[in-house]
Amino acid sequence: MTLPAPAPRSRLARRRPAWAGRNYSLLTGAAVVTNLGSHGALIAAAFAVLEAGGSSGDVGLVAAARTLPLVLFLLVGGALADRLPRHRVMVAANALNCVSQAAFAALVLLGEPRLWQMMLLTALCGTGTAFFNPAAEGMLLSSVSGEHANRAFALFRMAMNGAGIGGAALGGAMVAALGPGWVLAVDAAAFAFAGALRAFLDVGDVAARAPGGGLLADLREGWAEFRSRPWLWGIVLQFAVVVAVVGAAEAVYGPLVARDHLGGPAPWGYAMGAFGLGTLAGALLMMRWKPRRLLLVGTLCVFPLALPSAALAVPLPAWGLCAVMFLTGTAIEVFGVNWMTTLHQEIPEDKFSRVSAYDWFGSVSMLPLATALAGPAESAFGRSGALWGCAGLVVLATALVLLVPDVRRITRRPVDPTTSPVEEAQVPAKVTPG
Template identity: 80%
Template sequence: MTSPTATSRRARRPEWAGRNYVLLTAAAIVTNLGSHGALIAAAFAVLQSGGDGGDVGLVAAARTLPLVLFLLIGGAVADRMPRHRVMVAANALNCVSQAAFAVLVLAGDPRLWQMMLLTALCGTGQAFFNPAAEGMLISTVGGEQASRAFALFRMAMHGAAIGGAALGGALIAAVGPGWVLAVDAAAFAVAGAFRAFLDVGRVPAREGGGGLLADLRDGWKEVSSRPWLWAIVAQFSVVVAVVGAAESVYGPLVARDELGGAGPWGMALAAFGVGTLGGALLMMRWKPRRLLLAGTLCVFPLAAPSAALAVPLPVTGLAAVMLLSGVAIEVFGVAWMTALHQEIPQDMLSRVCAYDWFGSVAMLPLATALAGPAESLFGRRESLWGCAALVVLVTAAVLFVPDVRNLTLRTKQVAGAPATSADAESPVGRLG
């Protein structure tokens, strides 16, 4: 018999916000609060130990490289094993590596190779965590309210990221980067505990397959058989690379030389964060019928920040452009997750998400490495205009794919579509 207290709790939250969804959202808030402060702390730890900008770049690359190398394997593992176990194991690795990093920094004599090694371990954990987490979230939500659930999740995640970066910066100034890294380690421990309590009791075991390589081949077949899927993954391999290069390399340089320093650039980045919250809030109410058409049209504004830096616009204009691009990328993000939820079989979700993640990050290290030589060869302003043009060109090309223009939101389950459930209390489909 259901208790009155349980009934009251259920009445206070939407039907789609079941136990697993609440746990996943709470865990994401905790990890984003810790990790976004830790990213700043890692850079300051390198500088505090006597390193320079090149050393900061090496530590950042040490995080990205294993992410690229292990993402596809992580996706296959997450579809082969129970996803919540993969997530908890990855959180444990992140907790241990960040705790060791914190101890080194607090002890006062961290070496560059040690910081690179520990950061690489953290990146490895993320490579296994990201496909499992995205597959778990997508399979947890069911019914017609999937896009609203994804929007709320992303809004909570981005809000925590903004708060974590602000809190991390304040704590670094007050107590130093070592303690911020220690807080991040504790956040991973708490989030892992949340994820350990996910309810997978009603999830049937996955049937045995032909091994890890066979799983990777099956995942690739799933991606390559859907033109809308591989086209958008290919599009974002370019978009993420050039936008990342513009914002991580050229943005700070333009701010230093023409906008007045780090403060204005921080304001612009904060405006982007506010825009992501606004976009998620918009998608709580708006369910575009043509999911991918609406999402892809919202990728065009991602060219605007590069163009604004090329002019350059004054700080207020740049902040307005960044705000708009934040709204736009969230519309795309929610539409994309909803399309994956609707179209991809549950037992393929983590592998498909891994190929998606891989496409998004694979070219980013190369683009950031080439940003400096491109500036020397063509000039900064010309390079920024080139970034904006590439975003427009690849996005326009994707619109020539019929499935991108025509894929329609289904309000009711149809034969052959991935299984969903109106009861979001446990994940559905074969996860393990």
């Protein structure tokens, strides 16, 4: 019997790797588009406030208006993304982001926006992000197979980081040349285009969600999944501390040290650029390296996050700070890829988004408080003392999480290449004895 000839692959399918399926390619392309727009829009929003006569405190209020809804709605967003088709949640969130950024752009281009208007529109954008992030991470985790997960997550993060670097540079140049309003308009268009791409995601292979007992029941089920895994909540608690103190050091102390000891803002910009390049180097490394003990290797790579605070405390010259930031970017990318691979391996597919929401919530929950306390800490301990304290907290939190047995023991699981990503996510986890 003659078998039918295989259907010819499209030109696009022939160009991409065999493991980069349609959903993965659409998700990566859409993420690049939104990161190009969003990183420029962050700069544009700050300059929009200043050009409207606002102070640095007003810039902080607009930034806080973006962060607060992110914290408030992340858990609800995660529950909805595991209850509804994830791509619909993503498209709806992109639509909200598009409308809010378009309205922000119109206010800036047509007149002098008021502070409350900018805060409201920025809060709507943050709300969209809160619903988008858990759905997007769940969709990405379900789009690849374990055999290629490491490479897929590394390439995705490299594309996102590269787009973020390019978006910040392009956005800054566009703000200087055209003004912040046009950059916000470009960001709105980017959300519209990315939402259109995400509308074409194929969810035919994803099993229909079983009807649950309501939103609160879904949240409780997600919480039970989260707290039942000590390695999961241990690392989230670790990052609640790490993200808070590293964020405070970079947002508050870094610019001050650059102004007082490094000659101005340019060296700090170079250092942040070196961090971005480090993340690209880390992603390239992880496309080839598949460490067996995923969380142990990843957690050891969190220790270098103490180095930027220590370098600012000394302070090191600009070239030394850039070297430290490059190393830190590389190390955190190794952690990031191993973390995503572990979640993909250990968490059931139907709970991806809720677990992701608890992860995001825990990781960012202390950041606003730490940023607010940075000034009082400097007054109490001195800038150098506060920075050494930041470095010490990173080391302490990371050392403590290594005491959790599963952090040291969870290993990469061999995967049957014939198993689909969704089927693979249901395989029970295996932990190597210590």
